[in-house]
Amino acid sequence: MKTYFYFLLLFILPYFSQAQVKVDTSYIKPFENHLSIRIYQSMKFISMEQNIGGETKKFMPNTPMNLGFGVSVNNTIINLSYGYGLNFMKDKDKGKTKALDFQIHNYGRKFIIDLFVQKYRGFYTADDNDKNIQLYPDLKIQQYGAFGQYVFNNKKFSYKAAFNQNERQLKTAGSFLLGGGIYFTKIDSDSSFVHKDKNSLRNFQFGVSGGYAYTWAINEKWFASGSATMGVNFGTEKINDFGKKR
Numbered sequence: 128m129k130t131y132f133y134f135l136l137l138f139i140l141p142y143f144s145q146a147q148v149k150v151d152t153s154y155i156k157p158f159e160n161h162l163s164i165r166i167y168q169s170m171k172f173i174s175m176e177q178n179i180g181g182e183t184k185k186f187m188p189n190t191p192m193n194l195g196f197g198v199s200v201n202n203t204i205i206n207l208s209y210g211y212g213l214n215f216m217k218d219k220d221k222g223k224t225k226a227l228d229f230q231i232h233n234y235g236r237k238f239i240i241d242l243f244v245q246k247y248r249g250f251y252t253a254d255d256n257d258k259n260i261q262l263y264p265d266l267k268i269q270q271y272g273a274f275g276q277y278v279f280n281n282k283k284f285s286y287k288a289a290f291n292q293n294e295r296q297l298k299t300a301g302s303f304l305l306g307g308g309i310y311f312t313k314i315d316s317d318s319s320f321v322h323k324d325k326n327s328l329r330n331f332q333f334g335v336s337g338g339y340a341y342t343w344a345i346n347e348k349w350f351a352s353g354s355a356t357m358g359v360n361f362g363t364e365k366i367n368d369f370g371k372k373r
Contacts, residue, residue, distance in 0.1 A: 150236070154283040156295045163199045163292065168192055169208060171228050173247050173268050175314070177322075186250040186263060188224040195228070199291050204232040222262040224249040234286040239306070241274040265317040276306030276336070276356070289342055289352035296350055301341035304356060307334050334360035 171193065175186040195208030208228045225248045233240040250263045278286060280302035288296040314320060314328040322328045336358025343351045 149282065150285075151283045154296065154298045154300055155285045155288070156297055158293050158295065161201055161293070165197045165199075167195050167197055167206070169195055169228075171208070171226075171245075173245055173270060175250070175268060177320075184252050186252055186266060187221075188226065188247050188250055189218065189221040190224050190226050190247075193226070193228070199293070201293070202234050202287065202291060204230075204234070204290060206230045206232070220260055221251045221253075222249055222264055232290065234290050237278055237281045239276045239278065239286055239304075241272075241308075243270075243272050243274075245270045263316065263319040266320055267313075267315045269313040270310060271312075272308055272310040274306065274308035276304045276338070278340070279303045279305070284340065284342065286340065288350070296342045296344050296352075299342065299344045301339060304336075304338040304340055304354070306336055306356075307358070308336070309333050310360070329364055330362050331364075331366055332360045332362035334358050 170191065172188050172190050174188070177184050177186070193208040195206055197204060197206040199205075206229070209226070227244070227246040229245075230241065230243040232242075246267070246269045248264075248267045250266045250268075251260055252263070253260045278284065280300065283298075284300040284302040285294045285296050288294040310332040312328075312330040312332070314322070314330075316326050318326060320326055320328075336356050338354060338356030340354035341352070345351065
């Protein structure tokens with residue numbers, strides 16, 4: 128329960144500091160729509176690398192493409208994809224992967240908040256030529272996370288225009304970003320995964336990041352947006368050991 132409380136706190140907190148932000152109306156035009164729904168295609172995955180006796184094994188899920196459903200309410204986007212993806216695009220030799228991907232994104236004026244839950248079961252390994260495939264159907268990886276960023280040029284640059292579509296970016300603009308996140312990863316298997324003589328692993332991570340986002344306003348009806356972020360994380364298996372063990 129504490130974890131969900133912290134996620135909720137991170138989700139609500141930005142509203143107190145961005146409610147009265149004024150924008151440059153020559154750059155940003157708001158729309159009246161407050162609700163929209165969408166069906167989308169996405170390619171999302173969790174991968175894991177494990178060093179065993181000097182050899183690195185990379186565990187990959189067999190998830191080429193997924194169909195998802197999303198809804199936008201004011202500044203918030205909720206996306207959900209579930210199932211086995213588009214089965215006809217899968218390589219049958221790589222086994223089956225069952226995946227759940229749930230995300231909440233809040234695109235405020237100053238702050239961007241992302242919350243997510245990812246659960247994957249069923250992985251495989253292969254050599255550099257994508258041969259010698261080994262299946263790990265019992266391997267499960269779960270990840271929970273909260274990530275936030277501050278938008279410096281918030282009076283001229285709109286994240287909402289790119290992702291919520293409840294605003295329009297009238298002129299080309301960009302902004303530097305600064306933020307960080309907290310993550311919890313859980314790995315379990317019946318026998319295929321071994322870490323310190325155990326078939327499970329818990330990992331907590333904290334990180335800081337920086338980046339840049341940019342929207343090119345091509346004309347009144349078309350635009351192109353992109354953003355890139357790089358950061359560093361610090362992790363531990365137990366919170367009490369943070370800073371003491373790698």
